[in-house]
Amino acid sequence: MTKADPHTLLFTDLAEIARTLGHAHRLMLLEHIAQGERPVERLAELTDLTVANTSQHLQHLRRAGFVETRRDGKRVLYRLGNGPIEAVLTSLRGYAEHMRAEIRQLIADPINADGRHDSISRDELLERLLTGGITLLDVRSTEEYAFGHLPGALNIPADELERRLSELPRGREVVAYCRGPYCVLSTTAAALLEAKGFRVRRLAAGFPDWKAAGLTVEA
Amino acid sequence: MTKADPHTLLFTDLAEIARTLGHAHRLMLLEHIAQGERPVERLAELTDLTVANTSQHLQHLRRAGFVETRRDGKRVLYRLGNGPIEAVLTSLRGYAEHMRAEIRQLIADPINADGRHDSISRDELLERLLTGGITLLDVRSTEEYAFGHLPGALNIPADELERRLSELPRGREVVAYCRGPYCVLSTTAAALLEAKGFRVRRLAAGFPDWKAAGLTVEA
DNA sequence: TAATCATTCAAGCAAATGATTGATTGATAG
DNA sequence: CTATCAATCAATCATTTGCTTGAATGATTA
Secondary structure, three states: OOOOOHHHHHHHHHHHHHHHOOOHHHHHHHHHHHOOOEEHHHHHHHHOOOHHHHHHHHHHHHHOOOEEEEEEOOEEEEEEOOOOHHHHHHHHHHHHHHHHHHHHHHHHHHHHOOOOOOEEOHHHHHHHHHHOOEEEEEOOOHHHHHOOEOOOOEEOOHHHOHHHHHHOOOOOEEEEEOOOOOOHHHHHHHHHHHHOOOOEEEEOOOHHHHHHOOOOOEO | OOOOOHHHHHHHHHHHHHHHOOOHHHHHHHHHHHOOOEEHHHHHHHHOOOHHHHHHHHHHHHHOOOEEEEEEOOEEEEEEOOOOHHHHHHHHHHHHHHHHHHHHHHHHHHHHOOOOOOEEOHHHHHHHHHHOOEEEEEOOOHHHHHOOEOOOOEEOOHHHOHHHHHHOOOOOEEEEEOOOOOOHHHHHHHHHHHHOOOOEEEEOOOHHHHHHOOOOOEO
């Protein structure tokens, strides 16, 4: 019953590699290890897992060649393997990013219509940030904001915007942004602000684009 | 108990994508779909799965965005999604290739010693192939050979070599190759041939390198 | 409208996977 | 040599996954 077909075997290998990356805990461990060599116990506390569980995931990763070990006294230090791991992770992240955009587009498209609110380009925003006179508004969740945001941005999640309008200075143009080109949050926010008499534009590209362009991000 | 941490969520998404690719059957289906639109039933027979099982895997792939569907009469045609799928698969294949090379190195190294048999470079081999006078010998399995080999190569798997020696023309230099730089097959083959009075060299790099260099490959 | 065909759904089962616990191994320090 | 500490192993259990079977859906054709 064993398939000797080399074509099938290739797929089995490929699948095993993919499955190794198919668990959030292992991906988290990989990311920490990518920062530098770490002992098991440290990785366990970084990922909030038990030591035994961590050890098992690490061995799974090692079987697939994603990590390597060396002993240092009584500790075992894990480091990244030397294969083209980054390429795999990057392509995965790229794919995930694409999917998020697609989903957002599906949700946002009907609402988004076409350009009901003026948008502002990244370059123009940069210029306006320097010359001043605008309020930069991040309408994503507090969690997302905490994870990184545009410099000087004020954070009011879209669903809290109406009751927190007083926090926005009057008389200044507002530039709202959220997750990306098709994120619906900044659109609804812009509609609300306009109704309340603000002058408002949206940063079309959103946060990921800003970050990808290598511009500064505040934590 | 739900983790709202966006960092964790990102990893969960990534893991789900990876896990979708973590099954040989789904990878096989993807490959067939990559050739062009196909109805479920055709995919089922191509992959030798039941229709229901195929349908389930396809829906898994669709949830992850790897494939899309359209109806044509009573059939449902599956086609590739429009995300950067090829990038993901290519990086995976690249990683798998790297791992195979590493494993081979581990197995072969002790046997391989250092250059017990003369090796021949890719460029020199190319020249010799044109001027003639050598027998190019592929000592990998018949399956691997069938999947692609160097132009004009004769295929005698290493373990059949001894009893099929008569197939090799006498008086010509033999160049043996197998899977890669550390593949043990061509080393043992060279040892045998030398003992039998042949002049023999090994192609150090092996088949994958040849292919990677963009040189012609026969099916 | 009924009959047929391709696909999907739903239930059930076997196998694989992930997490926990407690025992075991390997290495240092007293 | 014993005590201690980090990591791994081994056994167990709950959950998830993959596959099969038979019924339900959606679209065509008679």
